[in-house]
Amino acid sequence: MRSVNLRLLISIVALLALALAACADEPDEPEAPDEVDEVDEDEPVDDLGLAQEGVIVVGSDIDFPPFEFIEDGEIQGFDVDLMEEIAARLGLEVEWVDTGFDALISQLAADEFDALIAAMTITEERAETIAFSDPYFEATQALVVGPDSDITGVGDLAGMSVGAQDGTTGEAYAEENFTDSTITSFPSYPAAFGALEADQIDAVLADLPAAAEQEARSDLVVTEVIDTDEVYGIGVQQDNEALLAAINDTLAEIIADGTYADIYSTWFEGDVPPRFAD
Amino acid sequence: MERFARLADTFFDLEVMRRAFADLLTEGLVNTIYISASAMLFGLAGGLVFALMAISRRWWIRLPARAYVDLFRGLPAILVILLVGLGLPTAGIRPFGRYTPAYAILALSIIAAAYITEILRAGIQSVEKGQMEAARSLGMTYLQAMWLVIVPQGVRRVLPPLTNEFIILTKDSSLLFVLGLSLGERELYRIGQQVASRTGNYSAVMLAGLFYLLITIPLTRLVNYMDTRMREGKPGAGEEEPLELDPSASVPGGRR
Numbered sequence: 001m002r003s004v005n006l007r008l009l010i011s012i013v014a015l016l017a018l019a020l021a022a023c024a025d026e027p028d029e030p031e032a033p034d035e036v037d038e039v040d041e042d043e044p045v046d047d048l049g050l051a052q053e054g055v056i057v058v059g060s061d062i063d064f065p066p067f068e069f070i071e072d073g074e075i076q077g078f079d080v081d082l083m084e085e086i087a088a089r090l091g092l093e094v095e096w097v098d099t100g101f102d103a104l105i106s107q108l109a110a111d112e113f114d115a116l117i118a119a120m121t122i123t124e125e126r127a128e129t130i131a132f133s134d135p136y137f138e139a140t141q142a143l144v145v146g147p148d149s150d151i152t153g154v155g156d157l158a159g160m161s162v163g164a165q166d167g168t169t170g171e172a173y174a175e176e177n178f179t180d181s182t183i184t185s186f187p188s189y190p191a192a193f194g195a196l197e198a199d200q201i202d203a204v205l206a207d208l209p210a211a212a213e214q215e216a217r218s219d220l221v222v223t224e225v226i227d228t229d230e231v232y233g234i235g236v237q238q239d240n241e242a243l244l245a246a247i248n249d250t251l252a253e254i255i256a257d258g259t260y261a262d263i264y265s266t267w268f269e270g271d272v273p274p275r276f277a278d
Numbered sequence: 279m280e281r282f283a284r285l286a287d288t289f290f291d292l293e294v295m296r297r298a299f300a301d302l303l304t305e306g307l308v309n310t311i312y313i314s315a316s317a318m319l320f321g322l323a324g325g326l327v328f329a330l331m332a333i334s335r336r337w338w339i340r341l342p343a344r345a346y347v348d349l350f351r352g353l354p355a356i357l358v359i360l361l362v363g364l365g366l367p368t369a370g371i372r373p374f375g376r377y378t379p380a381y382a383i384l385a386l387s388i389i390a391a392a393y394i395t396e397i398l399r400a401g402i403q404s405v406e407k408g409q410m411e412a413a414r415s416l417g418m419t420y421l422q423a424m425w426l427v428i429v430p431q432g433v434r435r436v437l438p439p440l441t442n443e444f445i446i447l448t449k450d451s452s453l454l455f456v457l458g459l460s461l462g463e464r465e466l467y468r469i470g471q472q473v474a475s476r477t478g479n480y481s482a483v484m485l486a487g488l489f490y491l492l493i494t495i496p497l498t499r500l501v502n503y504m505d506t507r508m509r510e511g512k513p514g515a516g517e518e519e520p521l522e523l524d525p526s527a528s529v530p531g532g533r534r
Contacts, residue, residue: 105478167475
């Protein structure tokens with residue numbers, strides 16, 4: 001009996017290993033056309049520097065409503081609609097890759113995807129590693145507190161503990177401006193809001209759209225909106241100027257013909273910011 | 279070649295490492311050791327209690343220990359950390375107020391206790407049955423015999439696996455980032471991760487890895503040493519510790 005079981009176990013393990021190897025192999029394949037000069041000799045690749053003809057692989061951290069999230073088994077959100085629209089106009093199909101926000105930039109640089117869209121604020125530090133498209137969204141920061149909080153704005157934050165998401169501009173802003181508060185960073189907004197609801201922290205500084213979404217879904221409250229002058233951009237690899245240009249042109253088109261405004265009003269209330277109105 | 283250059287840039291950028299070094303050393307390393315050592319201590323205490331329960335002859339004492347081990351050895355560490363660090367305060371149970379590292383230590387202690395229970399149980403049960411019978415026949419109570427005769431003999435055998443558990447615990451402490459750690463509370467991985475999410479550069483994480491090795495490699499060597507010593511018998515006969523056990527046979531020139 002024992003040997004039979006052992007054999008069964010071995011075959012299961014072997015099968016698993018095979019399946020794993022198959023999965024692992026797949027994303028490796030379209031890696032060849034890395035350097036632009038080699039592109040023509042290798043596989044057929046269109047002039048956007050994509051590894052696979054007709055498909056643009058886009059990375060995102062898909063846990064950030066209303067920009068990108070999964071509901072009813074479907075990837076949706078503002079970023080998702082915008083990216084799908086851009087890709088459609090370029091004759092491309094989008095293949096989404098879900099990854100951690102902190103890994104996005106280095107994975108893009110390592111050619112694991114062709115572009116990223118993740119409600120990512122354009123910063124100089126990030127632009128050292130990847131290239132950003134023209135701005136596609138204006139973001140402000142919002143201070144979120146519990147339902148019974150005495151905090152009415154940033155003026156009340158002295159001695160309080162404020163949460164933020166890792167690597168976000170909100171975190172940087174909090175560290176720079178809330179010097180009398182304890183800043184605690186979390187790997188994601190849900191984790192930060194969770195800690196706020198558990199009363200482990202007093203407030204969370206988050207991008208306004210994410211904060212508004214949270215306000216709608218829970219009893220947390222947006223108590224002040226802070227204008228930090230930040231804009232989101234789509235990231236592409238630094239040496240892929242063709243794709244960057246194509247995205248920028250298409251984005252301008254989408255804004256000019258009013259499609260941007262349509263997508264905007266699907267996900268947000270209020271007027272389209274002037275620079276994105278047609 | 280370009281790929282290797284990029285790898286070097288993203289993972290082994292000395293300038294990024296240099297900037298993160300002070301934080302990793304004075305904050306990260308200190309907190310990592312503080313958290314894992316505390317968790318090990320509490321885990322040992324809990325593990326000993328559960329191990330004694332697990333070898334009881336009464337099923338209703340054995341059962342809770344069994345259930346505890348099954349549950350907390352079977353769950354991913356990150357889940358237990360979330361459950362303790364976020365779940366308890368959400369439920370209004372906040373024995374440590376808002377001091378996150380304490381919840382972290384509790385979570386890791388709970389996990390460690392589950393593994394240590396099994397280590398100690400195995401250790402105790404590896405002591406020959408006759409020892410217990412002999413101790414009891416001398417008039418010791420069960421607990422006396424356990425504490426004075428069985429446990430001391432078992433402890434020697436469990437030192438290597440216990441050290442191993444501490445190594446694992448040290449590495450598991452890298453999962454605490456899910457709870458959110460503020461300045462001064464951050465452990466090694468957290469500091470590296472923060473640099474990574476700000477810049478997209480993983481060099482600080484790699485440097486954090488070096489600090490982990492600084493803790494774990496000496497401990498691994500220690501486990502191997504203990505293992506060898508146990509297999510070859512007590513020192514004295516061997517060459518492992520000649521200086522301490524036999525000073526007269528010291529090196530020429532005498533002791534320093």
